Amino acid sequence: MPATDIAIVGWGQTPAYRRSDLTEPQLCMTANLEAMAHAGIDRRDIGFTCSGSCDYLTGGPFAFVANLDAAGAWPPISESHVEMDGAWALYEAWVRLQHGDIDLALVFASGKSSPSNRLELYPQQLDPYYLEPLGLDPLSLAAMQARSLLEAGKATERDFAEVASRSLRAAAMNPKATVSGEKDADELLAADYACAPLRAHDVSAVADGAAAVILATAARARQLAEHPVFIRGIEHRIEVHQPGMRDLTTSSSAAEAARRAGLADRPVDVAELAAAFSPQEIILRQALGLGEDVTVNPSGGALTGDPVMATGLVRIIEAARRVADGSAGRALAHASNGQCLQHNLVCILEGA
Amino acid sequence: MAQPCAVIGIGQTKHAKARADLSMTGLVREAAVRALEDAGLTWRDIDALVIGKAPDAFEGVMQPELFLADALGAAGKPMLRVHTAGSVGGSTAIVGAHLIESGIHERVLSVAWEKQSEGNAQWGLAGGRSGGIGAGGAFAPYVRSYIERTDAPEYIGWQVAVKDRLNALKNPYAHLQLADITLEKVKESPMLWDPLHFLESCPSSDGACAMVLGTEAAAAASPNPPAWILATAVRSEPSTFPGRDAVRPQAGVDCAHDVYRQAGITDPRAQIDVAELYVPFSWYEPMWLEGHDIAGPGEGWKMVDRGDTEITGSFPVNPSGGVLSSNPIGASGMLRMAEAALQVRGMAGEHQVEGARVSLGQAYGGNAQYFSMAIFSSSPGRPGA
Numbered sequence: 001m002p003a004t005d006i007a008i009v010g011w012g013q014t015p016a017y018r019r020s021d022l023t024e025p026q027l028c029m030t031a032n033l034e035a036m037a038h039a040g041i042d043r044r045d046i047g048f049t050c051s052g053s054c055d056y057l058t059g060g061p062f063a064f065v066a067n068l069d070a071a072g073a074w075p076p077i078s079e080s081h082v083e084m085d086g087a088w089a090l091y092e093a094w095v096r097l098q099h100g101d102i103d104l105a106l107v108f109a110s111g112k113s114s115p116s117n118r119l120e121l122y123p124q125q126l127d128p129y130y131l132e133p134l135g136l137d138p139l140s141l142a143a144m145q146a147r148s149l150l151e152a153g154k155a156t157e158r159d160f161a162e163v164a165s166r167s168l169r170a171a172a173m174n175p176k177a178t179v180s181g182e183k184d185a186d187e188l189l190a191a192d193y194a195c196a197p198l199r200a201h202d203v204s205a206v207a208d209g210a211a212a213v214i215l216a217t218a219a220r221a222r223q224l225a226e227h228p229v230f231i232r233g234i235e236h237r238i239e240v241h242q243p244g245m246r247d248l249t250t251s252s253s254a255a256e257a258a259r260r261a262g263l264a265d266r267p268v269d270v271a272e273l274a275a276a277f278s279p280q281e282i283i284l285r286q287a288l289g290l291g292e293d294v295t296v297n298p299s300g301g302a303l304t305g306d307p308v309m310a311t312g313l314v315r316i317i318e319a320a321r322r323v324a325d326g327s328a329g330r331a332l333a334h335a336s337n338g339q340c341l342q343h344n345l346v347c348i349l350e351g352a
Numbered sequence: 353m354a355q356p357c358a359v360i361g362i363g364q365t366k367h368a369k370a371r372a373d374l375s376m377t378g379l380v381r382e383a384a385v386r387a388l389e390d391a392g393l394t395w396r397d398i399d400a401l402v403i404g405k406a407p408d409a410f411e412g413v414m415q416p417e418l419f420l421a422d423a424l425g426a427a428g429k430p431m432l433r434v435h436t437a438g439s440v441g442g443s444t445a446i447v448g449a450h451l452i453e454s455g456i457h458e459r460v461l462s463v464a465w466e467k468q469s470e471g472n473a474q475w476g477l478a479g480g481r482s483g484g485i486g487a488g489g490a491f492a493p494y495v496r497s498y499i500e501r502t503d504a505p506e507y508i509g510w511q512v513a514v515k516d517r518l519n520a521l522k523n524p525y526a527h528l529q530l531a532d533i534t535l536e537k538v539k540e541s542p543m544l545w546d547p548l549h550f551l552e553s554c555p556s557s558d559g560a561c562a563m564v565l566g567t568e569a570a571a572a573a574s575p576n577p578p579a580w581i582l583a584t585a586v587r588s589e590p591s592t593f594p595g596r597d598a599v600r601p602q603a604g605v606d607c608a609h610d611v612y613r614q615a616g617i618t619d620p621r622a623q624i625d626v627a628e629l630y631v632p633f634s635w636y637e638p639m640w641l642e643g644h645d646i647a648g649p650g651e652g653w654k655m656v657d658r659g660d661t662e663i664t665g666s667f668p669v670n671p672s673g674g675v676l677s678s679n680p681i682g683a684s685g686m687l688r689m690a691e692a693a694l695q696v697r698g699m700a701g702e703h704q705v706e707g708a709r710v711s712l713g714q715a716y717g718g719n720a721q722y723f724s725m726a727i728f729s730s731s732p733g734r735p736g737a
Binding site: 054 | 375377407410411412413416418419426427428429430431432433434435436453455477479480586587588601603607610719
């Protein structure tokens with residue numbers, strides 16, 4: 001395992017807009033400038049840049065190329081891009097920092113989902129030979145996952161509503177959230193199904209937005225930040241794609257990533273989970289073994305603001321924020337990619 | 353602090369206009385299985401995967417690595433998906449190398465692919481809009497500018513087109529097999545984007561490439577000779593801005609100098625034995641020879657004219673036949689890395705350059721703005737003068 005300690009020393013994020021008139025590079029620019037100002041660095045100090053986004057959200061091949069402008073790529077920069085959530089861009093940058101020849105990296109992520117329709121878009125993310133022709137949309141897949149959870153006796157529809165109620169209440173304290181409110185489970189359960197057994201409150205508020213993080217080697221981090229947030233472990237695992245070949249009521253990949261990242265070494269105080277559907281929070285809590293004493297999604301989570309492709313990186317920021325301000329000694333951040341939690345990343349953060 | 357990294361397995365598909373016999377899944381598996389066989393490994397031995405391809409719109413699939421995970425034995429493992437435009441194949445190999453150099457993994461499988469027959473690449477290259485000018489339309493003005501800058505004769509492009517296609521005849525995996533190609537035929541082929549003729553342009557291919565990357569211990573245990581990665585670098589710059597030199601992009605200059613410095617190369621022309629450069633249009637051979645300071649200003653085309661870049665020349669370029677002979681876009685960059693590695697392993701078959709010890713693999717993409725490069729060597733130490 002690598003020996004180099006890496007810390008988060010700055011971050012920035014736009015609000016999770018229901019619909020933004022800003023272009024994707026403009027959203028990225030806002031987040032990047034905020035992150036660099038927070039870390040107290042200039043873009044010329046950065047040794048490596050990595051971003052995460054997805055062409056298909058805006059519907060234009062090479063959409064990420066324009067985002068280079070937000071990284072200030074002149075003079076030319078050492079840079080890479082993943083067609084994944086920005087949490088994986090952070091992973092790639094963390095790997096790059098292990099080499100020891102550079103000490104600062106910029107990670108950013110962005111998504112503009114407003115130009116596309118989730119139900120029409122995501123079938124194209126499924127196996128084009130066996131799944132996509134079935135017309136399976138993400139809502140139906142998530143509902144299937146929720147149904148299997150209910151039938152396994154691992155949760156009830158009220159549990160889903162409790163997750164949504166708590167998330168909406170927490171989001172009221174988060175100026176970046178898309179939706180928030182005071183609604184108890186009874187009130188939420190009175191609503192019609194959007195796709196049984198899911199109601200509208202069980203489905204994330206898809207948003208436009210961007211986020212950015214500055215990573216530093218330990219030595220540089222201590223110069224830059226009074227309270228650097230150290231990455232104690234970061235791991236990710238993928239599962240088979242075919243939903244029929246997986247136990248959808250658990251997440252073996254999230255559990256394995258957490259085990260490798262050292263979750264069991266010490267209890268965490270806070271967990272930010274990228275659950276785009278309320279049943280997924282329950283699945284992840286159980287898979288990760290998070291007890292009642294762990295505060296889950298104090299930001300309101302992905303449910304109340306889901307800037308797709310940045311959502312995972314935002315979880316890392318929200319967890320880091322709580323370690324930095326002392327409200328958590330140790331925190332877990334989670335990111336997910338694909339349908340029904342196919343691919344999961346776990347990052348464990350601690351103060352010095 | 354970085355650990356040594358070696359290429360211990362290489363596999364590629366037979367590239368073709370349409371591999372109608374294979375699904376996308378079958379295509380990536382064909383390359384990956386061959387790489388594992390070369391490395392003497394099974395799927396079980398792989399710790400992590402890195403997958404790369406150019407825009408998903410080329411095939412009309414979104415994040416296809418999610419469904420390819422099953423066939424590539426990725427379940428239960430870490431998998432990354434890289435996308436850096438045309439340079440992506442190179443970047444995908446480099447991200448894999450980083451996972452070894454950082455000490456995180458022992459053996460990583462990097463796979464890059466494109467199945468262009470599934471969709472319309474010209475539409476994709478136009479950003480998903482109609483009326484696109486294609487890559488050739490984008491690059492032709494830069495080529496014209498190079499010609500004016502260096503006073504190169506127009507037959508230089510034809511020479512490169514013929515040389516790479518004749519090299520491809522020695523490479524059983526190459527898409528184009530044009531045994532009867534001549535300077536005259538290139539010259540007489542339709543003018544697509546002045547000064548680029550049809551036969552000076554790359555084909556549109558289905559294909560995949562895979563590399564197994566490993567630590568010193570993994571290299572010691574592998575049945576075939578390794579290629580040691582002495583250096584890797586990536587550079588990017590914005591697509592366009594006033595004053596940008598698109599003929600000799602600064603990102604390409606910086607990237608080259610970075611890999612030379614890391615590998616201890618002070619005279620690339622003398623210390624590199626063979627180069628696989630991303631040449632999708634004939635003129636990019638002399639342009640990159642100059643753009644990466646292998647040749648001085650105006651000297652690149654003279655190297656071509658003298659035959660220096662032939663397999664038997666003093667500085668062979670693209671003995672595999674290059675992008676001009678096979679262009680599955682997402683895989684093309686990794687094919688450059690793989691072919692450069694094959695050369696220093698002495699495993700390039702009929703297109704082997706005699707005595708190749710040090711090689712350069714290079715890929716570029718976007719509006720000639722993304723670069724990825726690596727230096728490979730038959731031995732783990734820095735090359736001599």
